[in-house]
Each structure stands twice: as structure tokens, then as C-alpha cells.
Amino acid sequence: MPFIPLTTAAELPGPDEAKEFPCGEKMICVANVNGVISAMDNVCLHRGGPLGQGMIENGKVVCPWHGWAWDPKTGEAANSPGVKVAVYPVQVEGGAVMIDLG
Ligand code: FES
Numbered sequence: 001m002p003f004i005p006l007t008t009a010a011e012l013p014g015p016d017e018a019k020e021f022p023c024g025e026k027m028i029c030v031a032n033v034n035g036v037i038s039a040m041d042n043v044c045l046h047r048g049g050p051l052g053q054g055m056i057e058n059g060k061v062v063c064p065w066h067g068w069a070w071d072p073k074t075g076e077a078a079n080s081p082g083v084k085v086a087v088y089p090v091q092v093e094g095g096a097v098m099i100d101l102g
Pocket of ligand 1: 046065
């Protein structure tokens with residue numbers, strides 16, 4: 001699938017922050033872990049919490065509702081191996097941030 005625009009580089013979360021962005025009918029959680037940008041589904045698989053409103057701790061996005069931690073690179077739940085949210089490739093091209101929703 002082609003990469004489509006998600007946001008601008010200026011809107012990306014700062015170091016060790018997460019942020020949510022609408023993309024078509026989805027919300028996407030973008031995380032910045034030590035300057036590495038990654039994107040995954042925004043909906044926590046526990047009870048649907050908004051991951052992009054969470055904090056980053058130890059390189060994981062922590063859901064703001066009940067604290068499940070998610071690896072933004074693999075989408076895997078830290079405490080439930082094999083439980084994964086979808087992750088998506090992102091590219092920063094000049095000032096544009098592009099995502100491939102697959
Ligand atoms: S909804 Fe995310 S931890 Fe419960």
C-alpha cells in the first residue's frame with residue numbers, strides 16, 4: 001500500500017512523548033522513543049484506552065486508563081506476550097510524515 005500523509009514533522013511528539021493523530025477512520029498513536037518515531041493503533045486492546053494520550057516509560061507507551069505498556073516498535077503488550085496492536089511503517093520526508101496503513 002502507498003504511504004499517505006499523517007501529519008507534519010513539526011507536529012510530531014517530542015522526545016519520550018506519545019501523541020494521537022486521526023488518519024482516515026483510524027486514530028494512530030505516534031511515539032517518539034529517544035528520537036525514533038513509530039506508529040501503532042491508538043486503541044488499547046485492554047478496554048480501548050487512547051494510547052496516544054499515554055506517557056512513555058522505559059521505551060513503552062503506557063495506556064492512560066489502566067497502565068498496560070505497549071512496545072511501539074512491535075505493538076506487543078509488555079505483560080501479555082503475543083497480544084499486539086497493529087504497527088505501521090512511517091517515513092519522514094522533508095516536512096511531511098507519511099504512514100503506510102497496509
Ligand atoms: S484500556 Fe488500556 S490499560 Fe485498560
